[in-house]
Amino acid sequence: MAGLHPIRVTVNxxxxxxxxxxxxxxxxxxxxxxxxxxxxxxxxxxVCGACTVLFAGQTIRSxxxxxxxxxxxxxxxxxxxxxxxEFHPLQEAFWEKHGLQCGYCTPGMLLTAYEFLRDHxxxxxxxxxxxxxxxxxxxxxxxxxxxxxxxxxxxxRTSRPQxxxxxx
Amino acid sequence: xxxxxxxxxxxxxxxxxxxxxxxxxxEAKLLAGGQSLVPLMNLRLAKPRYLIDxxxxxxxxxxxxxxxxxxxxxxxxxxxxxxSNAAKQTAPLLVExxxxxxHATIRHRGTVGGSLAHADPAAELPTxxxxxxxxLIARGPRGSxxxxxxxxxxxxxxxxxxxxxxLTEVRVPGWPAGTGYAFVELWRTHGxxxxxxxxxxxxxxxxxxxxxxxxxxxxxxxxxxRARQAxxxxxxxxPTDARLQEAARLxxxxxxxxxDVHASAEYRRRVARVYAQRALTLALKRAxxxx
Numbered sequence: 001m002a003g004l005h006p007i008r009v010t011v012n013x014x015x016x017x018x019x020x021x022x023x024x025x026x027x028x029x030x031x032x033x034x035x036x037x038x039x040x041x042x043x044x045x046x047v048c049g050a051c052t053v054l055f056a057g058q059t060i061r062s063x064x065x066x067x068x069x070x071x072x073x074x075x076x077x078x079x080x081x082x083x084x085x086e087f088h089p090l091q092e093a094f095w096e097k098h099g100l101q102c103g104y105c106t107p108g109m110l111l112t113a114y115e116f117l118r119d120h121x122x123x124x125x126x127x128x129x130x131x132x133x134x135x136x137x138x139x140x141x142x143x144x145x146x147x148x149x150x151x152x153x154x155x156x157r158t159s160r161p162q163x164x165x166x167x168x
Numbered sequence: 169x170x171x172x173x174x175x176x177x178x179x180x181x182x183x184x185x186x187x188x189x190x191x192x193x194x195e196a197k198l199l200a201g202g203q204s205l206v207p208l209m210n211l212r213l214a215k216p217r218y219l220i221d222x223x224x225x226x227x228x229x230x231x232x233x234x235x236x237x238x239x240x241x242x243x244x245x246x247x248x249x250x251x252s253n254a255a256k257q258t259a260p261l262l263v264e265x266x267x268x269x270x271h272a273t274i275r276h277r278g279t280v281g282g283s284l285a286h287a288d289p290a291a292e293l294p295t296x297x298x299x300x301x302x303x304l305i306a307r308g309p310r311g312s313x314x315x316x317x318x319x320x321x322x323x324x325x326x327x328x329x330x331x332x333x334x335l336t337e338v339r340v341p342g343w344p345a346g347t348g349y350a351f352v353e354l355w356r357t358h359g360x361x362x363x364x365x366x367x368x369x370x371x372x373x374x375x376x377x378x379x380x381x382x383x384x385x386x387x388x389x390x391x392x393x394r395a396r397q398a399x400x401x402x403x404x405x406x407p408t409d410a411r412l413q414e415a416a417r418l419x420x421x422x423x424x425x426x427x428d429v430h431a432s433a434e435y436r437r438r439v440a441r442v443y444a445q446r447a448l449t450l451a452l453k454r455a456x457x458x459x
Contacts, residue, residue, distance in 0.1 A: 023171040025171075058276040060273060061277070
């Protein structure tokens, strides 16, 4: 019924050209067509936040956007957080503070936190709790996720390249 | 599950969108923010043969002062409304309501017009527009028409829009300086749909009496419900606690909620009363200059 639509998308700074069915969800495009499997599918109806990516600089649910709608857009996925092989302070902090167990919600948590800290560099615990309210985690009970975000915020405020730790 | 196949178009102008909608007829759906429609498509509860994506029509994304109120284009993102200074100044009730829609990530894509056209009985924006006395502008093959918010929502997920019409704008009238407002809502977890929500607007005259009151609820019927008896009980009265309590008591008699998996009818009715009182109290406080 529907032909393929050509699209051009930039993901984590790399341009891609593909042809997609209109019904191809952005999250499936990222995972299947681009092999960027960091973005996860949890619910496919916008509730869990596991599919969160940045689209034109803002977090969105990639399970609720069709790939055709991303033609011409710049997207950032969790694979775009690390630079030159170095973890982003958020990734360091999630590691240090044990902010993940199974890791399924983690990419969504990281990108939600990334945007949040960009706009709110000195958040209170309450503000962090509210900010991640749209990201569900079944493993951790959230407390260590919040501590990880607090630690990352501090590291980013003081421009330290890593979260202080005994790990290295 | 993945959506059923469909043919897709992304018109760049309203005229083009209208032509497509008329040509494709009943099997076409308009795609605005997609935060309600795409979940339905992913669950295959909606299987449109044609999807008309409105997101390239930038001309429908605006918030502008108009007379003493504001006009909001239908494709304005909820997040844009949330952060709009013009809206905060002129229609703070609308801003307070939109902050309660889902989570920030949802509001980055969700649109004002989309929420109104979707007409979920538990949704905040329909209720706020009814409370404010807004007009909704629809464009169709025969031109534009203006529909008062109170007549726009006709049933669950049903509006007065004709099949070939597109909602293009919401016109929010200005309310007098010093109007008190409040939108309060009960949900089980933050960001979820309201179990019950209440929009309240209160205007005090020079003598401190209530000269105008608007009280509209969501989650207690198939559309936003205006609590007319409660409103009428307040007009011309000094806003004492007893008056507000009585108005809230009247509210519980004016709503006929259904029971569902989230809450029983009885619970919604009780919550409606409590939240009506809270909304009126907060609106009054703001009318008197409090925060």
